[in-house]
Amino acid sequence: MNFMSQYDLILRNGTLVTAAGVKQADLAIVDGRVVAIDAELAGTGKEEIDARGLYVFPGVIDAHVHFNEPGRTEWEGFATGTRALAAGGTTTFFDMPLNAHPPTIDAASFDLKLAAAQATALVDFALWGGIVPGNLDQLDELAGRGVIGFKAFMSNSGIEDFPSVDDLTLYEGMARAAKLGKIVAVHAENDQITSRLAQRAIAEGRTGIRDYLASRPVVAELEAIERAILFASETGCALHIVHVSSGRGIQLVTAARQRGINVSCETCPHYLVLAVAKCAPPLRSQEEQEALWQQVHAGNVPMVTSDHSPAPASMKADSNFFKVWGGISGCQSLLQLLLTEGYERRQLPLTMIAALTSEYVAQRFGPLPGKGSLAVGADADIVLVDLQDSSMLHDDQLFYRHRHSPYVGKTLRGRIGRTMVRGRTVFLEGKVVSEPTGRLIRQAGLYE
Numbered sequence: 001m002n003f004m005s006q007y008d009l010i011l012r013n014g015t016l017v018t019a020a021g022v023k024q025a026d027l028a029i030v031d032g033r034v035v036a037i038d039a040e041l042a043g044t045g046k047e048e049i050d051a052r053g054l055y056v057f058p059g060v061i062d063a064h065v066h067f068n069e070p071g072r073t074e075w076e077g078f079a080t081g082t083r084a085l086a087a088g089g090t091t092t093f094f095d096m097p098l099n100a101h102p103p104t105i106d107a108a109s110f111d112l113k114l115a116a117a118q119a120t121a122l123v124d125f126a127l128w129g130g131i132v133p134g135n136l137d138q139l140d141e142l143a144g145r146g147v148i149g150f151k152a153f154m155s156n157s158g159i160e161d162f163p164s165v166d167d168l169t170l171y172e173g174m175a176r177a178a179k180l181g182k183i184v185a186v187h188a189e190n191d192q193i194t195s196r197l198a199q200r201a202i203a204e205g206r207t208g209i210r211d212y213l214a215s216r217p218v219v220a221e222l223e224a225i226e227r228a229i230l231f232a233s234e235t236g237c238a239l240h241i242v243h244v245s246s247g248r249g250i251q252l253v254t255a256a257r258q259r260g261i262n263v264s265c266e267t268c269p270h271y272l273v274l275a276v277a278k279c280a281p282p283l284r285s286q287e288e289q290e291a292l293w294q295q296v297h298a299g300n301v302p303m304v305t306s307d308h309s310p311a312p313a314s315m316k317a318d319s320n321f322f323k324v325w326g327g328i329s330g331c332q333s334l335l336q337l338l339l340t341e342g343y344e345r346r347q348l349p350l351t352m353i354a355a356l357t358s359e360y361v362a363q364r365f366g367p368l369p370g371k372g373s374l375a376v377g378a379d380a381d382i383v384l385v386d387l388q389d390s391s392m393l394h395d396d397q398l399f400y401r402h403r404h405s406p407y408v409g410k411t412l413r414g415r416i417g418r419t420m421v422r423g424r425t426v427f428l429e430g431k432v433v434s435e436p437t438g439r440l441i442r443q444a445g446l447y448e
């Protein structure tokens with residue numbers, strides 16, 4: 001028998017959820033890592049938490065957020081953004097290169113963003129670099145800094161300092177990324193179709209929500225996905241299609257993967273849940289939404305990300321829908337939305353939710369040492385969820401800088417009771433309880 005505590009912390013009797021299965025077990029932590037998992041763990045911890053009746057998920061890894069710092073911190077920033085993540089059970093995020101100013105397109109801008117994130121991030125993070133016309137010679141230095149991958153826009157990004165790529169820039173950028181061993185993520189919409197339809201609608205004074213939706217038809221998404229897949233196939237570059245909005249888009253990616261092309265994709269809760277909001281690609285019809293759910297169930301959607309892209313409320317209000325800021329504040333609700341619309345409404349297995357939100361993400365963008373699993377040896381990135389609880393989301397529960405979200409008023413399943421990053425509790429029962437100690441994570445082999 002041990003008479004001294006050999007563990008820092010033991011979570012007792014929780015129901016552990018991983019992609020591999022759901023089981024009741026005790027989990028012990030030392031120095032921020034999971035060191036033992038057993039049905040009835042012997043020994044004691046300096047601290048013990050009774051997790052009976054609670055579900056223990058691997059911390060969510062949100063591969064797609066825009067926290068807009070430095071330069072547009074008035075839209076969000078790492079301090080408020082990461083508090084929202086912690087409140088939603090997210091322990092790692094990947095910040096996109098645009099909407100910060102300067103955008104993350106060279107080493108200097110990477111360093112600025114890294115300093116800002118290290119100062120205030122509550123949870124761990126990685127940074128995306130950007131591919132824009134004219135910065136291909138900077139991809140090497142960005143890779144050297146440890147970017148998780150490179151993001152490019154095939155259509156207008158809505159942000160002047162992050163122009164879309166022409167086909168040659170994308171093709172050559174992917175060839176370089178392949179040499180650097182980096183994945184390229186694309187916003188896939190055909191720019192000629194979307195921008196000319198938008199110009200035509202605006203010229204004719206058709207600026208309502210339906211006009212906006214009509215200016216970004218599914219075909220624009222499908223064509224761009226196919227083109228990006230062709231470039232990936234030609235260059236050998238690993239490709240990731242962000243925020244696929246249609247079931248047919250997912251089918252194209254699945255078919256390419258079956259042909260042996262290294263391509264993955266994500267969708268976002270807004271495409272699965274909402275009927276009215278502005279984003280790009282736009283929300284689709286209800287039939288398209290159901291098709292997307294079918295693809296999720298079939299296992300063809302490997303991850304769900306928030307694409308959290310906030311802005312002040314004033315930018316969300318304009319009678320001309322083309323002028324409204326196209327972005328959704330939702331990162332705090334990512335896991336709960338999947339528990340509500342997936343697990344509760346559509347019997348999506350909890351194991352699949354763990355894969356979609358954490359395990360697969362770490363695999364695809366990794367290897368990310370310690371991330372994406374509840375196994376022995378992993379970082380103790382853990383979220384405790386009370387699945388018995390359902391309650392309505394109020395704006396005063398949001399940790400965003402601007403407390404609005406299309407999910408306010410929605411009844412969400414699963415209360416996030418505690419979020420731990422490397423064994424440290426950062427969020428507990430509605431409150432942030434830690435100083436910001438988020439760290440940059442990088443793929444294995446890149447640590448200095």
Ligand SMILES: [Zn+2]
Pocket residue numbers: 064065066096307309
């Ligand atoms: Zn985005």
